[in-house]
Amino acid sequence: MPDFDVVDLPGTDHVEEGDTAPDFTRPLVNEEYWEDRSLSSLTEDGPVLLVAHPMDGAFPSTYVWNEIDDREWADAVDVVGLSISTPYEHRSLLAERGADARLFSDPGAGVAAQYGIEHDLDGMAGVTEHRPAVFLLDEDRTVEYAWVASEWPDFPEYDEIEAAIEEL
Structure with a gap:
């Protein structure tokens, strides 16, 4: 048994496969610096x-980023994180992990609201974070694959994501 309770999350009206993902501009952080970037500038x-x-x-x-790193998805697709953490926290995380990714900082969770997560x-x-x-x-x-947590904690189906990446 886990040392924590698994909790069902309320339903959500989130972005689905086939939808156009909302564009946004937020600080995008790598190990060296950050700058405001739009999602559309990355998908271009x-x-x-x-x-x-x-x-x-x-x-x-930690579990999600470990799996992403282990599967080496950054070799096949641009992997970009999104959370409420600040650019300073993101830069520390990237430096500690040596992850091959960049992270959007969304401390006000405005992007989370746009995506329904x-x-x-x-x-x-008044304390909001991103649902996994x-x-x-x-x-x-265009959203080719979408997964949103329905309980806490919940983890994506990594094999399904990998298959969707391979289909691109």
């Missing part, structure tokens, strides 16, 4: 795997 260069996760350091985030943290009013979610986007920001 090819498909993007957008991985929404709880704040940096939360165990679900906002989640009130432990029922605390994965969106595989093509060059036109």
Whole structure:
């Protein structure tokens, strides 16, 4: 038995396969610096795997990034994270992990709201984070694959994501 409770999350009206993913501009962080970038500027260069996760350091985030690194998806697609963590926290995470990814910082969870993946943290009013979610986007920001957590904690079907990446 896990040392934590598994909790069902309320239903959500999130971005689905076949939808055009909403564009947004937020600080995009790598190991060296960050700059405001739009999602559309990334998809112009090819498909993007957008991985929404709880704040940096939360165990679900660690598990997801470990799996992404182990499967070497960054060799096949541009892997980009999204969470409420600040650029400073993202830069520390990337430096510690040596991850081959970039991370969007969305501390106000506005992008989470656009995507329908906002989640009130432990029922605390006004404290919102990103529900774990994965969106595989093509060059036109069409969602080719979508997975959104339905319970806490919940983890994506990694084999399904890998198959969707291979189909691009």
